[in-house]
Amino acid sequence: MPIFNQSIRRKIVGIALGLIILMVVTAILSMVMSSRVGHLLDELTARYIPAYGHLARSNVRSLERALAMRRMVIAKMQTPPDEEGFAARLKIFRETDAQVEQEAEAARKLINAIIDDESTPSDNAALARIETRIENAVKELRRELDEEDAKLLRLLDAKDFAATRDVLVHVDALRDLFTQRIDAIRAEMLSQVFVSTAQVIRHQRQAIIVSGIVTILAAIVGLAFAIMVSTGITRPVRLLLAGTREVEAGRFDKTISVSTQDEIGELASAFNRMVEQLRQNERIRETFGRYIDPKVVQGLIDRPEVAVDGQRRVMTIMFCDMSGFTAMSEGMTPRGLVKVMNHYFTVMSGPIRSNRGIIDKYIGDAIMAYWGPPFIEEEEPALLAGLAAIEMADQVPALQKQLPDLLGIRAMPGLCDLRIGIATGEVLTGSIGSELMMSFTVMGDAVNLASRLEAVNKTYGTRILISQATADAIGSHLGLREVDRLAVAGQSAPQTIFEVMGRAGALTAAHESLRSHYAEGLAAYRARRFDEARAGFNAALEAVPGDGPSRAMLARITRFEAHPPDEGWDGAWRLEQK
Template identity: 80%
Template structure:
């Protein structure tokens, strides 16, 4: 509709003008109806009622005329006759006679004015008959009264008392007849007054009803008009609000329908352009999220200065490698190898992200990940890294069953397994690289230590080895076993390394027995009580046959029998190879 293509200001002004027009129409109709009632009421009060009053006063004037006539006769009949008094009574008589005609004439004029007024619906025929009857009655009264009055004066002057009395009675009879005629005329006039009053009341009721109906219609039409226009304003606003909530929820696939050409329509069009840009940015983010961890992407977006400046933070680093990868990949086609590696990385990356870790990179068949601020709290990073390692190790049996199906073979030539190394320490975080390409990563001794610990698993036959700092951070949240005091390649000072055996309270009886005997054997081994150490380590092997750390220490003890350690040996082992 054209009205919806106007600006909001014009819509609001249009609503106001429409309501004003409806109010004016209602007021005009009310004024017209009130004026009609006013005309009728004016005619009733200024014509009908005064005409009726004039007729009533004509009756009174006739009585006054009769009284004046009697006084005149009585004054004339006095002896001696008082001419001055008689003249005064005569003037009173003539004045009352004139007043009768004046009252009747005023009534006739008012009735004729009612008849001549085209604005009022009166019974003009009935009024014309009343006016004619008034004229006839007054004319007859004047004729009869004039004749009898002259006769009466002569009789009074001649002192004819009996004849004068008879004439006076005849005059009274004429007056009574006149009063009866006037009474009948007044009765008919009263009917016209009642009829006019009924018209006034009827028009008043009609005016009230019409005004009420017009007011209700104006209100309904005004409300409908306002509702129509306001809905044209609020509907796009609600759509815009719904679209905003969709965007707030992260859904950018629902553009808003632009239904108007006002400011809201322009806002909706701008909102759609914004959604398209956000959708584009989200596609970029999703695309890069496949190459860079989404938390890193979001962190760099929220705090770009971190990528530029770099920061030193205490973080927990994990390296995960697939054992047996080299022999397994020798007989694979490139497509099969990619298929296996993608599935392997998908399975192993899930636990890392589920435990709020950040995947830094994939290196061949290895995964590098880290935990730490600002992505998680510093006190949680060791525990979360350990839990991620346990979850990854639990995926190994299912992965071993899935790989033959992926490759379309019955059995793998060699079983794959995991080696995980975790270390905690201060590292440098930031964007590392050249002007052509940068990578947000972590660097430092803790990174090197985690990489070395991953490789050390091959020496001890373990899956998950962690540093002393990581073990201190984990505390009692996971079940740990100290494996050895070791100085890896590139480090001069040895430190204790630990194996993550499971979640807290989840050790089986055999594993608990293994940890107990191994701890006894490790203490005896460091104290050079090699026979006692061998007995404890063999007891550990009885609890869990094939335990790699126990077998490794027993092998060293066997070497010490032929080549004992130096006198200043501190019980630590040093690896010269990476």
Template identity: 80%
Template sequence: MPLFNQSIRRKIVGIALGLIVLMLVTSILSMVMSSQVGILLDELTNRYIPAYGDLARANIRSLERAVALRRMVMMKMQSPTDEEAYAARLREFEDADRKIEQEAESARKHINAIIDDTRTPSDNAALARIETRIETAVIELRRDQNEDHAKLLKQIDAQQMTEARNTLEHIDALRDQFNQKIDAIRADMLKQVFVSTSQVIRHQRQAIIISGIVTVLAAVVGFAFALLVSSGITRPVRLLLAGTREVEAGRFDKAITVSTQDEIGELAAAFNRMIEQLRHNERIRETFGRYIDPKVVQGLIDRPEVAIDGQRRVMTIMFSDMSGFTSMSEGMTPRGLVKVMNHYFTVMSAPIRNNRGVIDKYIGDAIMSYWGPPFVEEDEQALLAGLTAIDMADEVPALQKQLPDLLGIRAMPVPCDLRIGIATGEVLTGSIGSELMMSFTVMGDAVNLASRLEAANKVYGTRILISQATAEAIGARLELREIDRLAVVGQSVPQPVFEVMGRAGAPNPPQESLRAYYAEGLAAYRACRFDEARSAFNAALESAPGDGPSRAMLARIAQFEANPPAADWNGAWRLESK
């Protein structure tokens, strides 16, 4: 519709003008109808009622004339005659006689004015008859009484009282006939007055009703018009609001229908272009989210300066590796190998993401991930890494059952397991690479230590080894045991390493015995009391047959018995291989 293609300003001005026009139409119609009622009322008050009053006064003048006539007779009948009084009564008689004609003529003028006025719906035929009857009554009165009046005066002058009395009675009869005619005319005139009054009242009621109807109609039309135009404004706004909420909720698949060409329509079109751009950016984010952790992507979007400048932070690094993978992959086809690796990474990546970790990269069958600001708080990063390692270890039994089905074989040719190393320390975070390609990663001694601890699991037969800093950060929130004082490749100063045994309160009595015996053996081992250490480690094996660290320490004691350590040995062990 052309109406909705106008600007908002024009729509609002149009609504205002429409309402003003409706108001003017209503006012003009009310004025016209009020004017019509005024015309009828003016005719009633200035013509009908005066005409009726003139006829009523004509009756009165007739009575006054009769009274004046009798007084004239009485003056003549006095002895001696009072000529002066007689002349005064004669003047009264003549004045009353003249006024009868004046009143009748005035009534006729008013009636003719009503008949001549075409603006009013009067009964002109009835009024014309009344006007004719008035004229006839006056003419007959004048014709019949003029002769009798002259006759009466002669009889009075001749002192013919009996004849004068008869003449006077005849004059009274004529007067009564005139009065009866005037009364009849007045009655008909009164009917016309009532008819005119009814018309005034009817027109007044009609004016009120029609004005009310027109006012209501104008209000309804104005409201409908305003509602129509306002809905054309508010509906796109509601759609825009709904679209904004969809975007706020992260849904970019719903475009807004552009139904107008005003400012809101332009805003809706711009909003659709914005959604399309956001959808495009989201696709880019989802695509890169498969290659770069979504937390890193979001972090770089929110704070791009971090990637450019780099920062030094205390973070917790984790390396996890799949043992036995090399032997298993030798006989696999490339497609089967990709299938197995994708499943393995999917299963092992879930605990990392669930515990708010950031996957840095996949290295062969290894996963490098980290925790720390700004992704998690510094005081919870070590615990989250430890919980992630436990969750990943819990997935191993199910994974071991799934791999044969994925490979299409009955049983795995070699057993597979998981090794995890965790270290906490200061690292450098930032974008590392060339001008053509960069990667947001972490670098530092903690990264190297976590990688060496993952490899050290092979030496001790463990799954999860963590550094001293990580163990101190975790505290009693997980079940830990110290395994050894170790110096890995690239480090000159040895430090204690710990095994994560499970969640706090999780170890059973055999594990508690294992931890106690192992701690006793480790203390004796470091004091070079190898016999005591052997007995403690054997006791630990009795509590947990197959315990890797106990076996490793027993093998080391046998080696020391053949080649004792130096006198200044501090109980630490140095790994010579990565």
């Protein structure tokens, strides 16, 4: 509708103007009908009722005329005659005689005025009959009374009182006849007064009813108009609110239908454009989330200064590698190898992301990930990395069963396993690269140490090795075993390394015995009590046959028996190769 294509200001002004127009129309109609009632009431009070009053006074003047005549006769018949009283009574008689005609003529004029006024409803035929009857009654009375009055005065002058009495009786009969006619005319006039009064009352009631109906209709029309316009305003606002809540919840598939061309319609169009841009940004984010960890993408969007400036932070780094990858890949086609690696990375990436880790990159068959601020709190990185490593190790048996089915072969050329190294320390975080291409990553000794620990798993026959700082941060939340003091390639100062055996409280009795005997053997080993150390490591092997660290330490003891360590030996083992 055109009304919805106007601005909000014009809509509001239009509502107000429409209501004002309705009020004016209602007021004008009420005034017109009130004026009509007033006009009828004026006619009733200025014509009908006065005309009736003149007829009544004409009757009264007729009685007064008759009384003056009797007094005049009495004054003349006295002995001696009261000439002065007779003259006074004669004067009053003549005045009242003229007043009878005057009152009747005044009534006739008012009745004719009613008939002539076409602006008011009236029974003109009945009023015309009344006017004619008044005229006839007055004319007949005047003609007969003039004759009788003249005769009466002659008889009084002649002092023929007997004849005078007869004339007086005849005059009284004429007066009674006139009174009867005037009474009949008054009755008809009174009925016309009642009719006029009823019309005034009817028109007044009609004015009240019509004014009420028009007022109600105006209120209904105004309310409907206001509701229609306000709905046209509030409906898009509610749609905008619903769309905003959808966007707030992260759902960008909802658009708003633009039904108006006012400011709200423009706002709805701008909202749809914004949602479309957000939808595109979300698609970009999802696309890049397959190449860059989504948390990094979100972090760079929320805090771009972190990528630009770079910061030093204490973080936990993980390196994960697939053991036996070279042997396994030799017998596969490129397509089969890609299929296996994609499945392997999908399975191993799940625990990292579920434990809020950031996957930095895939390097061949290796995964590099890290935990730390600003992505998670500073107290949690080491524990989350340890839990992720345990979950990744738990996936190995299922992965070994899935790979043959994935390739459509009975058995894999070689068994696959995991090697995980975790280290905690201060690293540099930020965007590293050239002006043409950059990568948000971490750099530092902790990164190198995690990479070395991943490789050291081959030496000790373990899956998960962590640094001293990582073990200190984990505490008793996971089941740890101290494995050795080791100086990896590139580091001069040795540090203690630990194996993650499982979740705290989940170790079997055999593994608890293994950890206890291994600790005894390790203490004797560092004190150069190699026989006691051998006994401790053998006891550990009895608890868990094939334990890699125990076998590695027994081999080292055999080597020391042939080539004892120097006197200044600190109990640490130094690796010369990466």
